[in-house]
Amino acid sequence: MVRAARLLPTLAVFILLLTLAIQPSHAQQLNDIRQTLADRSGSLNEIDDDLAKQPLTDKLAGQIRDQVERTLDDLNGVKDDIRRLLAPVRTQLAAMGPAPEEGQPAETGQVARERDRLNERAAELEGLLRQGDTIQARAEVVLRQLSLERSATVAAELLQRGPSPLSLEVWRKGLQEASAIASELAHRPVLWWQAARPAVVGWKPYLTVLLALIITLALGALIRHRLKARYGQRSDIETPSYPRAVMAAAIVGLTDSLIPAASAYVLLLLLHQTGLVPDESAPLARGIAMAIIFYSIVGQCARAVLAPQKPQWAIVPLDADRARKAGFHTKLLVAWLSLGTAIWIATEPFRPASAEVSMLFALLGNGITAFFLLPFLGNWLWKQEKPSESGEGENPGTSHLPLLRLFIILAVAAIPLSALFGYANLSYQIASGVVLTAILIGGLLLARTMSNAFVNAIFAPAGKGGWISNQLEITENGSQSIGFWFGLLIDFGLLLLGLPLLLLVWGVPETVIAYGAAEFMQGFTVGGMTFQPVSLFWAVVIFALALIAFRFLRKLLNQRVLSRTRLDVGARHSISAALGYVGFFIALMLAVATMGLDLSNIAIIAGALSVGIGFGLQNVVNNFVSGLLLLIERPIKVGDWIVVGGYEGTVKRISVRSTELETFDRAEVIVPNSELVSAPVVNWTHKTRIVRVTIPVGVAYGSDTRLVEKLLLDCAKDHPDVLSYPAPFVVFMAFGDSSLDFQLRVYARDTNYFITVTSDLHFAIDKAFRENNVEIPFPQRDLHVKNPERVVEVLRNGSKKQSEIPPQGSDD
Known part of the structure; x- marks a missing residue:
């Protein structure tokens, strides 16, 4: 031990020297x-x-x-x-500290150095x-x-202008070169077959390709059958819910496009791997495969969304006739675009072509694209229901459709016109922009619909199958609020995803998009604090996850811990509410830390806002502080029977701003917390739930008062909800005008039985008095008339006049 103690200083010096040696100077x-x-x-x-x-x-x-x-x-x-x-x-x-000024004592030499x-x-x-x-x-x-x-x-x-297709020379040169390209393309399959004959490469590559294709088709068919049978657009379901229809459209679109797209991709990959496609035929094979993939994915997804054969499964607001018509024209357009994709990829070795060929391809190809786009601009697709005189049937969200239609008409018209005037590149850009924009917007809307349907399904109210809402005890209003904010977050995310893609579709260079994205990611500065979109996004996510975690912890505390204690309902609610406030504060601090904000700047802003809060929001702050005092001091708690400001009822909920009071008529009264702190409040259950019930009773003069006392006490003692201690007692209150006034005073074991005990005692007293001949008198009044003769005379005259009136229906 002594030797080890002596080695400790040496070891410490060695570690220090080693650290200094490792660290760079x-x-x-x-x-x-x-x-x-x-x-x-x-x-x-x-x-x-x-x-x-x-x-x-x-x-x-x-x-x-x-x-x-x-x-x-x-x-x-x-x-x-x-x-x-x-x-x-x-x-x-x-x-x-600062250096000494002139006239002050100078620093020592070591300090100055x-x-x-x-x-x-x-x-x-x-x-x-x-x-x-x-x-x-x-x-x-x-x-x-x-x-x-x-x-x-x-x-x-x-904006580069080429030769105009209005010139015959352009057509002559263009057609001549196009014929040569077409002849070369037509000869490519022959060259392909000659280069990949079985005698040259053997049968093994063909068997490999065939086996892989069979396996892909079999797996695709199995997956398609299983998914569509369970989640697809089934004919036996007549009125599916919208989330179910959205999920079915996604499943059908995915499974129907899976087999041809996957088969084309696997076939193309294997042809390249096995060497069955020579280099000069690779663009042709790639073009055919991409055309099949494009037609399968876009065409089948459009068919699943429109559901022309099963209109109850459509997720777009089109009737069956318009859905079938839209499906037919979509199929024609997608088929032509697939063919154009194949031609464009297959002619890659022949580019750059001459200006005449490029102009003819732009005029003919883009003109045919515009021709297939024209049916989508007809009234059959854009017509709106006429609103009735009462305003029903009018959809305010469709007011922008005429302007959107006009913009699309101008864009489609510009496709052949720009090519006709010699702007081939512009024509290509407009044509591809219109088509790809429609595909992009359709895909984003489908993703948005599916995401919102998924969020609404998992956060459905507890009574409507929402497991998460049931676990976290989220009310229906809370579920709607969560759905709204999640939907807003989804829209923001899709906007961030779609905007760069939309710019890319319309020819904005990737460099420009990347520069704009970098500038956007740097964020914006407010009051010396920098807010970055990514940090804001993660702050919102962390804040939501933290709130959900504390909500779940709060439920566990209520069900597993507090429910097994002897604390009353109000105390359990106060502890649970305090945990909720602490969780909110921690979630807020985590979000602030995630955004990387300087808390000193927040303190300065908070100090500046305190003046405005003092003047404009003083009632809100007063109610908030009063709510905290109610939870800490607990003058009232959940379940208490209180009377405040002319309202009487049971406390149902205490929040940071107000308290919810339910009256005995089942009306909800929202009482500001400041009123509960500053105004007198009658709390029937503050210390105990025992309540005194007073029954006033009057009996006729001459009744046996001791018998009355005995009957009243017997009625009280026979009631199961009346306590024996404190014991019931009877008070002889007064000799009234019409009766002998008594009061039966009993103590009910719980305020919940106040009304029922009062009613039961009334029934019992009435029965006991009837059985023992004890009379409950009516009020008695003595009337003194000063001139009785005059009253008799008036009554007689009135009777006489009444007898002189002829009866109804007589001839007089």
């Missing part, structure tokens, strides 16, 4: 930082040279963008290292940090310049 770290900054500056110089020497193509723009983004990542890392080295230096300088050393190091690090900022700004300028130049290049290509 300050000078070495600075040299590495300078070298990295120099390398990144050199990379930007090389990029400037590349941009000056060669034209900016898509490939070059992508390479430069990747290189600049790597440079920015390296710069961010270097700047973080500089800040990490600069932080302790600034801390030491702050601890030393240490201050100079720290200031020199801080200046050096701050200079490197500014150098990194300069290089970063230069890199951002390169990205911006790259984006602008690429946008200008694309715009110039779109």
Whole structure:
């Protein structure tokens, strides 16, 4: 033990020296930082040279963008290292305080030298940090310049005018070259077969391809049958719910397109792997396979969504006739687009073609595309129901449809017209933009519908099959609120996904989209705080997950812990509510931490808002604080019978702003918490639930008062809900005007039995008095008339006049 104790200092010194040896010195770290900054500056110089020497193509723009983004990542890392080295230096300088001014005592030599050393190091690090900022700004300028130049290049290509198809010479040259291309394409299958004959390659590759194709078809057919039989558009279901119809459309679209698309892909892959496709025939094979895949996926999904043969399963607001018509024209359009896709991929070796061929392809191909798009602009698809005079049948969400239709008509008309005037690239862009936009919007709407249906299904109210709502005790209003916010989050996510794709479809260069996305991801600054979209998204997700976790923990606490204690309902509710508030606060802090906000800035903003809160929201804050006081002091609790402000009832819920009171007429009264704290409140069940019931009774004069007392006590003692202690008793209250007034005072064991005990005692007293001949008198009044003769005379005259009136129906 002594020897080990002696070795401890030596071991500590060894570990310290080893740590110092492993860690790089300050000078070495600075040299590495300078070298990295120099390398990144050199990379930007090389990029400037590349941009000056060669034209900016898509490939070059992508390479430069990747290189600049790597440079920015390296710069961010270097700047973080500089800040990490600069932080302790600034801390030491702050601890030393400001340097002494003239006339003040000078610092000691050691302190002055240490201050100079720290200031020199801080200046050096701050200079490197500014150098990194300069290089970063230069890199951002390169990205911006790259984006602008690429946008200008694309715009110039779109507006580049070629030969007009109105010239006969263009048709002659174009048709001649197109005939040569078509002849070469027609000869490709022959060359393909000659290059892949069995005598040359043997039968093994063919057997491999055939076996793989059979396995793919068998597995696809099995999966299709199983899924459609259970989740598909079944004929035996006449009125499916909308979530069920959405799921069935997804299953049918997926399974019907799975077999041909997967088979085409597997066949193409195996043909390449086995060498059965020569290089010169590869574009033709790839074009045929992509055409099959495109037709299968788009056509079958459109058919599943429209459901023309089973209109009850349609998820779009079209009747059966319009759905069948839309399905027919969609099938024609998709077939032509599939054929065009095959031709475009197969003619890849012949590009770039002459201007005359490109113009003819643009005019004929895009003109046929516009022709197949025309039926979708007819009134049969865009007609709306006429609203009635009362306003029924009017859908405010369809007011934009005429404007959208007009925009599509102009776009479709521009497809052949732009080609006719010589703008082939513009014609291609408009045609592909219209078609791909329709496919993109349809896919996003289908994804949105499926996502909302899924959210509404899992967060359905507890009484309607919602398992999560049942587990977390979420009310119907809560389920609707959760569905709304999740739907909003889904829409935001689909918007972020669809907007770049939409820009890409309409020819916006990838460089421009990437630059815009990078700028968007950097976020926006408000009051010195930077909000980034990704951080906001994760903050919302973490906040929601934390709330759900605390909600589940709160339910476990109520069911597994508090329910087994001897605490009353109000105490259990207070503990549960406190856990809910703590959970909300923790979830909020986690969300703030995820966004990376500086809490000092939040404190400043909160201080500025406190003035506005003091004037404009003082009632809200007052109610909130009062709610906390009610939960802590518990003058009232859930289940209490209270009387406040002229309202009487049972406390059902205490929230942070108000308390929900249910009257005995089943009316809900929302009482602000501040009124429960500041105003007098009668709480019948604050300390105990025992309540006194008072029954007033009057008996006739001459009744046996002791018998009355005995009968009243017997009625009280016979009731099961009347306590024996405190014992019931009878009070002889007064000699009334018409009766002898008594009061029966009993104690019911619970306030819930107040009404029933009162009613039961009334019945019992009435029965006992009848059996013992005890009379309950009516009120008695003595009337004194001052002039009885005059009253008699008036009555006689009135009777006489009444007898002189002829009876109804007489001839007089």
